[in-house]
Amino acid sequence: MNSGYFAEPFRIRMVEPIRVLSEEERLARIQEAGFNVFNLRAEDVYIDLLTDSGTGAMSARQWAGMMMGDESYSGARSYYNLMDACSEVFGCRYFQPVHQGRAAEKIVMPILLGKGKISIANMHFDTTRAHVEIAGGRAIDCVVPEAEDTSSVAPFKGNMDIGTLRRLVEENGKEKVGVVIMTITNNSAGGQPVSMENIRETSKLCNGYGIPFMIDAARFAENAFFIKEREPGYQDVTIEDIVRECFSYADLFTMSAKKDAIVNIGGLIGVREDAALFEKVKALTIPSEGFISYGGLAGRDLEAMAIGLKEGIDLDYLRYRTGQPRYLGERLKEAGIPFQSPAGGHAIFVDAGRLLPHIPYNEFPAQALAIELYKEAGIRACDIGSFMLGRDPDTREQLKSKFEFTRLAIPRRVYTQSHIDVVADALAEIGKRADKLRGYRITWEPEVLRHFTARLEPIR
Numbered sequence: 001m002n003s004g005y006f007a008e009p010f011r012i013r014m015v016e017p018i019r020v021l022s023e024e025e026r027l028a029r030i031q032e033a034g035f036n037v038f039n040l041r042a043e044d045v046y047i048d049l050l051t052d053s054g055t056g057a058m059s060a061r062q063w064a065g066m067m068m069g070d071e072s073y074s075g076a077r078s079y080y081n082l083m084d085a086c087s088e089v090f091g092c093r094y095f096q097p098v099h100q101g102r103a104a105e106k107i108v109m110p111i112l113l114g115k116g117k118i119s120i121a122n123m124h125f126d127t128t129r130a131h132v133e134i135a136g137g138r139a140i141d142c143v144v145p146e147a148e149d150t151s152s153v154a155p156f157k158g159n160m161d162i163g164t165l166r167r168l169v170e171e172n173g174k175e176k177v178g179v180v181i182m183t184i185t186n187n188s189a190g191g192q193p194v195s196m197e198n199i200r201e202t203s204k205l206c207n208g209y210g211i212p213f214m215i216d217a218a219r220f221a222e223n224a225f226f227i228k229e230r231e232p233g234y235q236d237v238t239i240e241d242i243v244r245e246c247f248s249y250a251d252l253f254t255m256s257a258k259k260d261a262i263v264n265i266g267g268l269i270g271v272r273e274d275a276a277l278f279e280k281v282k283a284l285t286i287p288s289e290g291f292i293s294y295g296g297l298a299g300r301d302l303e304a305m306a307i308g309l310k311e312g313i314d315l316d317y318l319r320y321r322t323g324q325p326r327y328l329g330e331r332l333k334e335a336g337i338p339f340q341s342p343a344g345g346h347a348i349f350v351d352a353g354r355l356l357p358h359i360p361y362n363e364f365p366a367q368a369l370a371i372e373l374y375k376e377a378g379i380r381a382c383d384i385g386s387f388m389l390g391r392d393p394d395t396r397e398q399l400k401s402k403f404e405f406t407r408l409a410i411p412r413r414v415y416t417q418s419h420i421d422v423v424a425d426a427l428a429e430i431g432k433r434a435d436k437l438r439g440y441r442i443t444w445e446p447e448v449l450r451h452f453t454a455r456l457e458p459i460r
């Protein structure tokens with residue numbers, strides 16, 4: 001143990017060189033990239049905190065499993081290994097592998113929703129919201145109000161606001177609500193966890209109305225760890241039992257395996273016991289993802305997922321995993337850098353709105369900070385704020401985001417504590433000259449999802 005942190009419960013047996021470019025090179029690269037970090041080549045990045053999705057390091061056992069993958073079209077051994085792991089971890093009856101989380105959403109949303117229907121979630125992840133809308137539905141977020149105050153420290157800032165949920169169901173009529181979704185952890189609120197009590201209460205409310213209750217399970221293991229750590233009555237319950245209890249409350253779940261299952265590609269749909277619902281899932285899987293026993297993946301990917309699911313719920317791993325953002329958070333607090341507190345499970349969301357109050361939302365403070373981090377130390381983070389939000393589709397006015405976050409997402413088992421120190425040092429340096437940072441204006445942008453490809457220039 002070092003100062004309360006759980007050191008890496010693994011040693012490194014294969015390395016991938018990374019290098020930091022000189023300051024002149026970094027300036028040239030970010031300029032060529034139109035001041036958009038998505039346009040950078042990954043090789044020109046020293047520490048890549050763009051996302052924790054599909055960027056984890058697989059274990060020796062997972063790589064060994066890859067070699068044992070059964071590539072049979074139908075009924076492969078790797079499929080049955082995955083089914084066994086899923087039953088053990090989640091305790092549901094039916095599972096369908098798919099190629100990633102959004103593929104699960106694409107299959108499930110048309111079953112649950114249709115024109116005029118609504119989906120209510122603690123917060124919809126952006127692809128989830130997109131699939132709700134593509135299915136003809138409308139997505140409404142219903143997170144507890146404390147999520148919106150980044151400086152307030154609360155144990156479960158990802159929770160559903162149950163009072164508002166009940167009001168929304170009553171106002172719209174229960175027939176109109178096609179699904180209620182609980183995203184664990186609540187990614188868009190800063191990787192903030194949801195309590196077991198909140199999951200149980202939401203499930204009870206949905207049962208009362210006869211509305212399907214779904215979990216968006218991308219970070220189910222990190223959420224279980226926070227329940228064990230923070231929720232009264234769960235300190236002595238194992239992660240395995242917490243996970244099974246969580247999923248016992250849901251009718252179905254969708255999952256991106258690129259997060260807590262620690263694979264580079266993969267996803268999953270789970271159905272607790274409704275055989276008719278699972279028949280519909282299978283029927284939509286075959287034309288879009290492929291036969292049910294491979295679901296858009298190679299046999300080796302199924303094998304890696306089966307092993308990763310178990311590794312992702314290991315208590316020592318989760319202590320180390322959640323310790324990295326917590327450590328970064330504590331270093332940032334010392335340096336006076338504001339962020340969504342407490343630290344999330346997979347990332348630190350720096351509150352660029354508060355760090356750079358002189359840069360208005362339409363000059364993109366969170367994007368300005370992300371660019372500065374690259375210029376300072378070759379670190380890649382991204383804007384989760386007005387730059388990402390975009391324009392009103394009708395008026396073309398720039399929308400103002402509730403948050404101006406610069407997200408530092410930490411890949412699993414990839415970077416060491418020294419790398420985290422580099423990140424903290426860079427932010428502390430930038431913090432000292434925060435008032436000198438300038439905003440950006442867009443010089444070119446596409447119509448939709450502009451933040452991936454837009455080009456910008458600094459405002460002098």
Ligand SMILES: *Cc1c(COP(=O)(O)O)cnc(C)c1O
Pocket residue numbers: 053100101102103125127128183187216218219255256257258259266267
């Ligand atoms: C990543 C993610 C998704 C989408 O999964 P992909 O594998 O990227 O398609 C959905 N919901 C949440 C909460 C996520 O974090």
